[in-house]
Amino acid sequence: MILSTKDLKCGFLGCGTIAAAIATGLASSSDEEVTFSHFHVSKRSASKSAALLSRFGPDKITICESGDNQEILDSSNVIFVCVLPSQLEEVLSKVKFDHERHTIISLVSTSTLPQLISLSSLPPTSVFKMICLPSVATHDGTCLLVPKSETVKKILLPLGGCVGCESEDIMTKMMIPACLMGPMYAIMKGNLDWMVKNGVPAEDASYYIGRTYLGIAKDAEAKCTDPKHFTDLIEEQTPGGINQQAIENLTKLGALDSYDKAMDKILERLTGRGDGKA
Ligand SMILES: NC(=O)C1=CN([C@@H]2O[C@H](COP(=O)(O)OP(=O)(O)OC[C@H]3O[C@@H](n4cnc5c(N)ncnc54)[C@H](OP(=O)(O)O)[C@@H]3O)[C@@H](O)[C@H]2O)C=CC1
Known part of the structure; x- marks a missing residue:
């Protein structure tokens, strides 16, 4: 599957601190190279999802009222996984990813690429891990991404910057500063x-x-x-x-x-x- 950088539909599993920050940073981006047509977010952390809807409006944000994460997947092509480490397995095991359409980007600090590939059944070329701080909301964060991908890097650049890492080991070392x-x-x-x-x-x-x-x-x-x-x-x-x-x-x-x-x-x-x- 070739991921485009135009009219992206982003889905967020979990809508806590980091999900809300990423959604805010991408939805408020003025980058013309990468465009986002819609954001689908969990109803979870209701104050944060409601704040996104209130700030960006229904043309940009849809809150998944049913609580069924599959609905988020079915409406999106780039899925940000933003749940706590203890929730990862349960959340991913209950949804079905589409090989033709989905790319996942996991923010879960303890997740590994082999684990994400196994849980999602997606090909390795569609599975990414990312680390950033909540300052991405104001385009002041610098994301770490693994594996390297010019397209995914382009999608994350509006958050403030992005460094593609050669391996998970290198990413861990880059986290230390x-x-x-x-x-x-x-x-x-x-x-x-x-x-x-x-x-x-x-x-x-x-x-x-x-x-x-x-x-x-x-x-x-x-x-x-x-x-x-x-x-x-x-x-x-x-x-x-x-x-x-x-x-x-x-x-x-x-x-x-x-x-x-x-x-x-x-x-x-x-x-x-x-x-x-x-
Ligand atoms: N905060 C940060 O600066 C950073 C966090 N991370 C990583 O991001 C992940 C999320 O962290 P953070 O945003 O701080 O945590 P939060 O606790 O703020 O967010 C977790 C979210 O997951 C939701 N959730 C729980 N169970 C489900 C479910 N079954 N389906 C959908 N959503 C669910 C929670 O909803 P509810 O509140 O309703 O239970 C909440 O919205 C963690 O793995 C963390 O390691 C990575 C980089 C930085």
């Missing part, structure tokens, strides 16, 4: 506490930190398609200046190495080789 969101906030909170301890008014410190890190992140994102970009930004720091000094100090104190070690531990947890604790 997203786990560093928490530590990033902890660094900012540490900066705030340090400034306040040194007499800076808390509101000024908080505003300044938030805005300064935003500027830093924007510079980091600007040429991020070039793997040398981060090295260039480091080398751009004034020789002998205080930024270079800060890098030297943190390297000497082992802070940068400890990031690598923390990422190794998270990978061990994600792959079931350990409990993730440092």
